Amino acid sequence: MYRYSDFDEAFVRERVAQFRAQVERRVDGSLTEDEFKPLRLMNGLYLQLHAYMLRVAIPYGTLNSGQMRQLAMIAERWDKGYGHFTTRQNVQFNWPRLTDTPDILDALADVEMHAIQTSGNTIRNVTADHFAGAAADEIADPRPVAELIRQWSTDHPEFQFLPRKFKIAVTGSPNDRAVTRAHDIGLRMIRNDAGDAGFEVIVGGGLGRTPMIGKVIREFLPRADLLPYLEAIVSVYNALGRRDNKYKARIKITVAETGLDEFQARVDARFAQLRPQFGGADQDMLARIEGYFAPPAFRSAPLGRYETAREADPAFRSWTDTNIAPHKAEGYAIVTVSLKVHGATPGDATSGQMRALADLAERFGHDELRISHEQNVILPHVHESDLPEVHSILGTHGLATANVGLISDIIACPGMDYCTLATARSIPIAQEIAQRFDELKLEHGVGELKIKISGCINACGHHHVGHIGILGLDRAGVENYQITLGGDGTETAAIGERAGPGFSAEEIVPAIERLVHAYLDLRCGRKESFLQTYRRLGIGPFKAALYPERVNANAA
Amino acid sequence: MTRRRHSPKVVTGSSLLEGDTVWLTADDRWTRNMSEAELLEDEAVAEDRLLFAISQTDIVVGAYLANAATSRNGPVPVHVRETLRTKGPTNYVHGKQQQEQPVALAGYFEGV
Numbered sequence: 001m002y003r004y005s006d007f008d009e010a011f012v013r014e015r016v017a018q019f020r021a022q023v024e025r026r027v028d029g030s031l032t033e034d035e036f037k038p039l040r041l042m043n044g045l046y047l048q049l050h051a052y053m054l055r056v057a058i059p060y061g062t063l064n065s066g067q068m069r070q071l072a073m074i075a076e077r078w079d080k081g082y083g084h085f086t087t088r089q090n091v092q093f094n095w096p097r098l099t100d101t102p103d104i105l106d107a108l109a110d111v112e113m114h115a116i117q118t119s120g121n122t123i124r125n126v127t128a129d130h131f132a133g134a135a136a137d138e139i140a141d142p143r144p145v146a147e148l149i150r151q152w153s154t155d156h157p158e159f160q161f162l163p164r165k166f167k168i169a170v171t172g173s174p175n176d177r178a179v180t181r182a183h184d185i186g187l188r189m190i191r192n193d194a195g196d197a198g199f200e201v202i203v204g205g206g207l208g209r210t211p212m213i214g215k216v217i218r219e220f221l222p223r224a225d226l227l228p229y230l231e232a233i234v235s236v237y238n239a240l241g242r243r244d245n246k247y248k249a250r251i252k253i254t255v256a257e258t259g260l261d262e263f264q265a266r267v268d269a270r271f272a273q274l275r276p277q278f279g280g281a282d283q284d285m286l287a288r289i290e291g292y293f294a295p296p297a298f299r300s301a302p303l304g305r306y307e308t309a310r311e312a313d314p315a316f317r318s319w320t321d322t323n324i325a326p327h328k329a330e331g332y333a334i335v336t337v338s339l340k341v342h343g344a345t346p347g348d349a350t351s352g353q354m355r356a357l358a359d360l361a362e363r364f365g366h367d368e369l370r371i372s373h374e375q376n377v378i379l380p381h382v383h384e385s386d387l388p389e390v391h392s393i394l395g396t397h398g399l400a401t402a403n404v405g406l407i408s409d410i411i412a413c414p415g416m417d418y419c420t421l422a423t424a425r426s427i428p429i430a431q432e433i434a435q436r437f438d439e440l441k442l443e444h445g446v447g448e449l450k451i452k453i454s455g456c457i458n459a460c461g462h463h464h465v466g467h468i469g470i471l472g473l474d475r476a477g478v479e480n481y482q483i484t485l486g487g488d489g490t491e492t493a494a495i496g497e498r499a500g501p502g503f504s505a506e507e508i509v510p511a512i513e514r515l516v517h518a519y520l521d522l523r524c525g526r527k528e529s530f531l532q533t534y535r536r537l538g539i540g541p542f543k544a545a546l547y548p549e550r551v552n553a554n555a556a
Numbered sequence: 557m558t559r560r561r562h563s564p565k566v567v568t569g570s571s572l573l574e575g576d577t578v579w580l581t582a583d584d585r586w587t588r589n590m591s592e593a594e595l596l597e598d599e600a601v602a603e604d605r606l607l608f609a610i611s612q613t614d615i616v617v618g619a620y621l622a623n624a625a626t627s628r629n630g631p632v633p634v635h636v637r638e639t640l641r642t643k644g645p646t647n648y649v650h651g652k653q654q655q656e657q658p659v660a661l662a663g664y665f666e667g668v
Contacts, residue, residue, distance in 0.1 A: 027572070029614045047617060049637075050644055050651040051575040080650055095650070098573050345647045416637055417645035425640075427647045477635045 001062055001368070002147050002292045004112045011155070012109045015116060019043045020102035027099065042122075044115025045101055048418050054093045054101060055118040056108060060128035060146040060170070061089035061371040061378075065358035068369055070111040072354035078104050083354065085339060085347040087411055087460055088167070089127050089371045090118060094418055116154060121162045123153035123234070127169045129177045130372035133293060134334050134380035136326035140189045140197065142172035144290040145226065148282065151289075152227050159234055163241030164249035166234065167206075174491060179373060181205045181214045181493035182465055184251045185233060192220045199226060203233060203263075204255035207459035211495045212252045215260050217267065225271075228278045232271035236263065296366035296381055298329040304385030316391050318444065319402035324387070327380075333387060335365075335379040336372070337394060338401040338409060342438040343431050346412045347375030356397040364390050373462075374411055376404065406443045407451060407516065408434035411462055415455030415472060416479075422455035424472025424479035425505075429453055432509045437516075446516055449530045452487070465489035467531045468515060469496045470508065481508040483515075485542055486534045497539055499546050511546055518545035562599035566590065566631050567609045568641070569619035577641040577652070578616060579631075580609050586616060588652065590642045591630035596621070 004012070019039070026036040040046075044055040056071070063071075071091055075083045078100045079093040086092055096104060108114055117124055126146045133141040149168055153159065159166070171178040172189040180186025186202035199221045205214025221229055233251075240258060242248045248257075255263050310317045325334040337357065339347050349357070357377055361369045364386045370378035382390055394400040403409050410433060413419065415426030430453055437443045452466030456473075463469030469484035480502040487496030503511045516530075522541055523533045534542065544551050567580035568590075578586040579593035587593060596602035602621055609619035622638050624631040633639045644651020 027614075032613050033572075033617050047570055047575050049641055050577060080648075098575070416640060417647055422637075425646065427645075431647070474637075479636060 001064060001143075002059070002289060008112070009109075012112075012114050012116075013106075015043070015114070016102060016105045016109055019105060023098060023102055038120070040101075041119040042116065043101075043105065044118035045096075045098075046119065046420075048094070048414075048420055049416070050418070051095045052098055052101070053418065054096050054104060054115060055086075056091050056093070056113060056115045057118050057125040058089050058091060058113075058371050059150055060126055060132065060143050061130050061373075062132075062143060063369040063371065064367050065362040065369070067111045067113055068354050068358040068361070070107060070113070072351035072358070074104055074107055075354070076351040082348050082350045084345070084414065085349065085371050085375050085377070087373050087375060087413065087462055088125060089130070089373055090125060091371070092414075094414075119165075120160075121164050121166075123149075123156065123159055123162075123166045123168065126150050126153070127167070127178055127183075127373060129171045129173055130370040130374075130378050131177060131325060131334055131380065132172060132370070133295065133368075134327055134329075134332075135173050135175075135177075136328045137175050138173045138328060139191065140172040141293055142170040142178075142187075142189055144286060144293050145187070145189070146170045147289045147292075148227070148286045149230065151285070152230070152282070158231075159238065162234070162238055163243050163254075164246070164251075166237075166251065168230075176489075176491040176493070177372075179462070179465065179489040179493075181491075182207055182211075182462070182489060183214065184237075185230065186214050187226075190220065196222065198222045201229065201233075204252040204260075205493075206250050206252040207462060207464045208250070209247055209457045209459075210250075210253065211459070211464040212256065213493050213495060214252075215255065217260065217264050224280075224283050225275065227282045228274040229267075229271055231274050232267045235270050235274075236266045240266075295329075296368070298332060298381070299383065300331060301383060301385055303331060305388050306384045309388040313388075315395075315400075315402070316388060319391055319400060320387065322402045322406060322444075323404045329381070331384055333382050333384050335382045335387070335390060336404045337377040337379065337399050338403055339376050339399075340403055340409050340434065341398055341401050342403075342408055342434040344434075345427050346410050346430050349377070353397050353399055356393065356399065360390055360393060374409065376409070403434075403443060405448050405450070407437050407446055407449045408443055409450070410434060411450075411452040411466070413454050413456075413460035415453075415461075419455060421458060422472070423457070423474035424455050424481065426453040426455040426461055426470075426472055429470060429472070429481065429505070429508055433512055436509050436513065440513075442516065445526075446520065447526065447529055449516070449519075450489075451512070462489060463487070464495045465493065466496060467529075467534070468512065470512075473502060475502070479505050481505065483508075483511065483546065485515075485539055486531065488531060499539065499543055501547075514545045514548075515542055518542055562597070562602070563623050563634075564625065564631070565596045565602045565621040566593040566624040567596070567602075567605050567619055568593070568622050568638075569609060569616040572615055572617055575617075580605060580619075584608070586612075590624075590633065591627075593624070593631045595624060595626060595631045 201218040202214035365379040412426040412430040416422035454461035484496030582594040
């Protein structure tokens with residue numbers, strides 16, 4: 001993985017030193033909160049409902065064991081012994097003291113991490129396919145490109161005060177695990193008919209208050225044109241984007257109001273100006289970065305106990321059925337470690353669990369870890385012969401839950417338990433749904449079903465692209481939950497359709513249960529997923545299941 | 557002209573150093589326990605107390621007026637968000653509830 005240069009190291013250390021002095025000046029009264037707030041946000045420090053919250057960037061979700069151990073240390077020393085992995089492949093600490101945050105940032109710098117541009121109207125942490133560099137279906141590893149974009153966007157002088165925040169995602173695989181169509185810019189690495197490598201560029205996607213699926217602005221962008229083209233898009237957005245209305249400030253609105261053709265013409269004109277300024281230094285840098293992402297030395301070994309363990313141990317078999325994905329190297333597997341124990345907080349890991357994951361990565365996984373936007377941890381390179389032992393060790397740390405992709409593998413934002421923006425709690429709803437379906441012993445029979453929960457309209461929990469989406473709202477001081485159906489965050493992206501009136505906190509879990517039972521009654525065999533059934537039949541029968549009293553009223 | 561009915565308020569915000577929830581008392585202190593807060597039944601007084609709170613920039617961040625109700629034990633929250641602020645999150649016994657007697661999560665909203 002990427003290693004800091006002397007320049008990177010000096011830059012990050014200097015930012016920490018600046019922030020240390022800023023915190024001192026805030027505490028001694030030299031800076032007011034109005035002056036200090038943008039400075040702390042530039043360093044990822046938010047003020048939430050009960051405490052400060054530090055959001056740390058995990059670039060394109062990639063960590064090594066040393067970094068994971070440092071996160072464990074930080075959680076233990078300065079927080080409450082756990083970290084929360086987020087839907088943007090970041091980690092958040094929920095309880096730091098203001099005066100400790102410079103020390104935390106220094107500890108992060110010790111392992112080449114930081115919290116820069118995890119807030120503010122800047123280009124945020126670039127996200128990527130969490131199976132990058134490992135997936136069997138991958139065309140190319142997206143991480144070198146993501147790292148190049150990170151270096152270009154970090155402290156980019158033109159883009160520190162954009163109309164609104166800006167999120168870029170990259171995938172190197174045709175199966176989109178990075179939700180590229182719901183980002184301000186999505187990049188899909190492709191090859192054209194001549195076999196040249198390039199990108200399909202998608203612009204203007206996003207969730208939040210006005211969810212939109214991104215539009216293709218360039219069907220094939222040659223690889224060497226990437227940075228000038230990105231710079232052209234962000235530059236046009238920076239000029240046109242609406243600063244008069246926060247709710248209309250994202251690029252999706254700019255593209256919608258300007259029209260894709262006009263927006264594209266402006267981008268092309270700007271690109272023509274910018275392209276000559278990129279004389280190839282970016283491509284030299286990309287080549288150098290690629291060197292850091294050389295595949296590990298995969299070993300060829302017999303599969304050993306893998307098949308016999310599958311035969312002998314139903315728990316292991318069940319786990320391999322759900323938590324293992326095909327690897328590009330012969331004899332290897334991608335392990336998704338679920339952070340979704342039934343009834344636990346989605347995405348939370350204790351310091352002990354982080355250390356266990358670091359040890360496993362070091363011992364069995366070529367020292368690599370990934371954080372997925374679905375709030376799980378990935379061991380991307382595990383030899384199949386090691387899977388029984390990995391599973392057994394995970395089990396001793398409460399990390400062997402066999403539910404990846406199932407109904408209890410729920411994305412949930414922190415919601416009103418922590419977040420000042422939230423209008424309802426998300427975590428308890430996720431906990432109750434997972435526990436209920438565990439009690440019913442239904443989830444393996446139900447199969448693939450993605451539930452995503454947001455505690456407010458900003459949609460950090462990606463509810464619009466959940467097969468079942470849940471949006472928590474405030475109805476006269478009482479939490480109320482709206483359901484959307486048929487959302488999809490993959491290459492067949494779709495925004496879910498609102499089913500109807502919301503449900504109270506007490507009603508929402510039974511409502512989900514009715515939906516799932518309706519699906520089980522309606523599906524054409526076990527192979528037809530919830531989403532497929534929904535697409536075949538539309539929302540009608542699911543609405544009928546959600547609101548039986550209406551059906552009865554109509555029949556009467 | 558009829559005056560709009562004012563619902564009782566408390567002044568609340570976050571402490572600068574920890575970000576912990578605090579409330580303004582009648583004797584100009586900041587308390588971490590809402591029951592000690594000053595209940596402001598008059599709108600003009602409430603606005604005045606908020607201005608005082610906002611001026612305490614080296615102690616408190618983001619002061620605002622929150623609706624509150626009276627109880628035998630002093631002011632209590634009326635909105636679920638403010639209830640969460642008096643205790644802490646519901647997924648762990650962290651925050652204010654951690655410092656109090658152990659609170660069973662099932663009984664979280666009882667006695668509010």
